Every structure is written in C-alpha cells, then in structure tokens.
Amino acid sequence: MTLDARDLECRRGASSLFEPVSFTLAPGHALLLQGPNGAGKTTLLRAMAGLGQLFAGSITLNGTPLHQVEGALAYTGHLDAIKPALSVAENIGFWAALSGIGEIAPALAAFGLTGLAERPAGRLSAGQKRRLGLARLAVSAAPVWLLDEPTVSLDAENTAALGALVTRHLDAGGIAIIATHLPVPVKADVLRLVPRAAGAQPQADPFLDGAFA
C-alpha cells in the first residue's frame, strides 16, 4: 500500500493557496502538515478526503484515487461529528458498527472515557468531546487517517494517548497525515505549506466548504 500525492494544489477563487506539494507515504509512515494560519492545511486535508476539490494534482492509494477506495479513509476535522443526544458508549458503538467491530471497551479506555460511557455526549466538556471524536479512530479499520488539529483541547495525558493510538496504527501498517500547529508525539516527516499569492482575496466555495456529513 503506497499513498502517492503529486503536485497537489488548492485554490480559492483565482488564487492558489500554497506552492504545489508532492509526497509519498509507505505503510507505517506519517506526515505532519504544517504552515502558518491560512496557508491551506484544512483546505488541503478536506480535498484529500474527497470533501473538497483539488485544483490540480492527484492523490492515489496503490494507483486509485484515494477517496474512491472504499473504506480507505478516516477523517477527523475541527468539528467532532458526535451525536449529542446519544451517550458516549452509543456514539462509539455507532462508529464501531460501521467498521464491523463489536467490542467498544478498548476505544472507551483509549481516551479515558470508560467512566463517562453513559453520559449524553452533548453534556461533555470541550476536551471530552474531542476525546470522544478521536475515539472513533480506535474503532476504525481504515488504513489512511487524515487528522486536522487533533490535539486541540487535549490535555497532556490525552495528547500522549493520541500519540499512542496513531503509533499503534502505524505499527500495524497504517498511514497518517496530521495537520497541526501543536506537537504530536508521533514519529513523522514534516511537510510545510508555503503560502502563495500574498494579498489575494480568498473566496468562499460551496463545494470546498460544504458541511462534513
């Protein structure tokens, strides 16, 4: 399994956001996507996930466009994608069922959620919600993880838990791309986006900015 990204470019209106980027990731490898505010990290990650459109370039998994490979992707964005009326355990159970996984106790334990299992997700604190959103990864069978600022709102203990979870994923032959300003305790290469077109006016794009379903 090889993830191959060639000459990726994203635009807002007529402006390219960053200098085109290329990279190749073999199983067990991770990439930290860095760059200043507004460089286009979130836009690029969403485009790689098929939630937005690349202006140019291609990203393939073993030669097939990444977002066309069924079950290949787990994406976590700025929103936690949790159902507030369901309990913590019910949220994790829902995601586990999507992956055909019956056992949720390890996912609860991965982010210290065991004692919160019966609490409605809508009543969790910001950091607890983030932990629940990330616990999805513990019941994901996807080989490629795309994570946007996953450590925001996490304390040191849960940042370490995320690092351990990603490392386990890599050790099992997975791949991860992580957009982040904060340190993530994972062995990874770094790709820094170089902003382009200073002063150009970014524009809203209904396709790029559509809600994450």
Ligand SMILES: Nc1ncnc2c1ncn2[C@@H]1O[C@H](COP(=O)(O)OP(=O)(O)OP(=O)(O)O)[C@@H](O)[C@H]1O
């Ligand atoms: N809905 C939108 N409408 C117009 N411009 C947008 C919209 N969303 C993002 N942009 C612009 O696109 C550019 C890239 O934004 P993006 O969120 O991808 O950057 P980022 O590198 O993830 O930033 P940060 O580090 O602040 O999270 C920015 O100039 C931003 O203002």
